[in-house]
Amino acid sequence: MSFVILIGIGAFLLMLPFAHKGDLSVMDALFTATSAVCVTGLIVKDTPVDFTGFGHIVILSLIQIGGLGYMTAVTFLAIMRGKKLGYRDRLILKESLNYPGMTGIFRFLKIVFASIIIIEISGAVILSLRFLVDMPLDDAVWFGLFHSISAFNNAGFSLFSDNMMGFKNDLVINITIPLLIIIGGLGYLVLLELYNYRKKSLTRLSTHTKLVLWTSAILILAGMAIILSLEWNNPNSLGNMKAWEKIVAAWFASVNYRTAGFNSIDFSTFNDSDLFFGTVFMVTGGSPGGTAGGIKTTVLALAVIGVWFTLRGQNNPHIFNRSLVPYQINKAYAIIFVASFYILVSTVILNESENLHFVRTLFETCSAFATVGVSTGNGGVLSYSALFSDVGKLNIILLMLMGRIGVFAFTIVIVGKAVQTRIKYAEGKVII
Numbered sequence: 001m002s003f004v005i006l007i008g009i010g011a012f013l014l015m016l017p018f019a020h021k022g023d024l025s026v027m028d029a030l031f032t033a034t035s036a037v038c039v040t041g042l043i044v045k046d047t048p049v050d051f052t053g054f055g056h057i058v059i060l061s062l063i064q065i066g067g068l069g070y071m072t073a074v075t076f077l078a079i080m081r082g083k084k085l086g087y088r089d090r091l092i093l094k095e096s097l098n099y100p101g102m103t104g105i106f107r108f109l110k111i112v113f114a115s116i117i118i119i120e121i122s123g124a125v126i127l128s129l130r131f132l133v134d135m136p137l138d139d140a141v142w143f144g145l146f147h148s149i150s151a152f153n154n155a156g157f158s159l160f161s162d163n164m165m166g167f168k169n170d171l172v173i174n175i176t177i178p179l180l181i182i183i184g185g186l187g188y189l190v191l192l193e194l195y196n197y198r199k200k201s202l203t204r205l206s207t208h209t210k211l212v213l214w215t216s217a218i219l220i221l222a223g224m225a226i227i228l229s230l231e232w233n234n235p236n237s238l239g240n241m242k243a244w245e246k247i248v249a250a251w252f253a254s255v256n257y258r259t260a261g262f263n264s265i266d267f268s269t270f271n272d273s274d275l276f277f278g279t280v281f282m283v284t285g286g287s288p289g290g291t292a293g294g295i296k297t298t299v300l301a302l303a304v305i306g307v308w309f310t311l312r313g314q315n316n317p318h319i320f321n322r323s324l325v326p327y328q329i330n331k332a333y334a335i336i337f338v339a340s341f342y343i344l345v346s347t348v349i350l351n352e353s354e355n356l357h358f359v360r361t362l363f364e365t366c367s368a369f370a371t372v373g374v375s376t377g378n379g380g381v382l383s384y385s386a387l388f389s390d391v392g393k394l395n396i397i398l399l400m401l402m403g404r405i406g407v408f409a410f411t412i413v414i415v416g417k418a419v420q421t422r423i424k425y426a427e428g429k430v431i432i
Contacts, residue, residue, distance in 0.1 A: 041156025041261025041373020067153030156261015261373020
């Protein structure tokens with residue numbers, strides 16, 4: 001409900017006459033607000049052209065609050081005012097931050113806010129210095145701040161109509177923005193562990209942190225390899241670039257597949273096979289407790305580990321010399337199954353109602369569900385969703401909201417909580 005209310009407030013503010021230029025329908029305002037709050041980045045209006053400076057501030061505020069989580073932001077303000085919070089408030093905060101326990105959660109929240117400020121300001125300074133080469137100081141500072149917050153929160157909103165395509169060979173942009181995206185997508189718990197490990201106050205990284213780091217690295221490198229292998233000789237995408245330019249473009253695209261939404265090359269020029277592989281990386285998303293969406297890297301890792309040990313006929317899955325709880329692996333299977341169901345149903349509905357290119361529709365659906373924001377485009381500077389009817393846009397809005405809340409949380413809202421029972425039935429034999 002907090003996300004829905006925040007989206008409603010954001011849409012109302014964007015509808016104000018001094019927030020936008022030209023006509024802005026209620027559906028487009030709702031779509032833009034949802035995309036910002038859910039840190040997606042899909043656009044049906046050209047952000048720098050169709051919105052005023054006030055509108056840009058509204059969008060950036062929605063990105064910041066949405067990336068952190070409304071409940072987390074409100075709780076932090078309450079703590080700063082000296083308000084005492086009860087057990088229920090602590091429990092909500094724990095779930096919002098994906099924190100493993102209740103002890104030290106307020107200290108962890110303060111560290112999270114301090115980290116966000118330091119990282120976003122650092123990114124803003126670097127980007128501002130780069131933009132200062134092309135624009136006046138005040139514009140450079142604003143552009144640097146906007147893109148730093150947008151990147152760290154994995155949002156993908158840009159104040160350039162062509163997003164980052166004008167900087168496809170710029171090493172400062174192609175290093176800074178992806179690093180902000182990666183840091184934001186790792187999760188605050190992982191960042192804190194890495195900091196403590198570097199300070200020698202932590203002797204061993206947790207299994208969670210190791211799994212997140214290894215899975216994230218493998219997915220980024222695999223994404224780069226697939227893009228380079230499928231697009232290397234494609235004259236419409238990477239074919240006419242130099243070798244180092246292809247590597248840089250593939251790096252930027254692979255990182256942004258992981259729920260960010262910036263693009264330095266036109267995804268509409270990609271082969272259908274590349275777009276299809278891209279949906280897998282998008283749906284995986286980032287890691288728990290961060291600003292990224294998707295089913296999460298740990299879910300994919302647990303599922304792969306479970307499959308591997310099942311194929312080997314072993315019933316004691318483990319990784320990094322630590323055993324894994326079977327329930328977690330079963331939960332990973334359930335999340336993948338439910339997510340696949342939502343994506344397939346939405347894709348079929350959109351394909352039948354909008355009658356557009358199937359692979360591009362699937363790509364857009366996965367981008368919305370995983371709150372990624374990359375798109376094959378509408379032939380101009382807008383996302384593919386701009387071609388959809390209001391019913392199609394509403395479908396995408398629901399997918400973005402579902403992806404930001406989380407597959408399990410969203411499904412529980414529909415089916416209700418599990419009912420505990422003491423009854424245990426006799427074991428039944430099923431042949432597989």
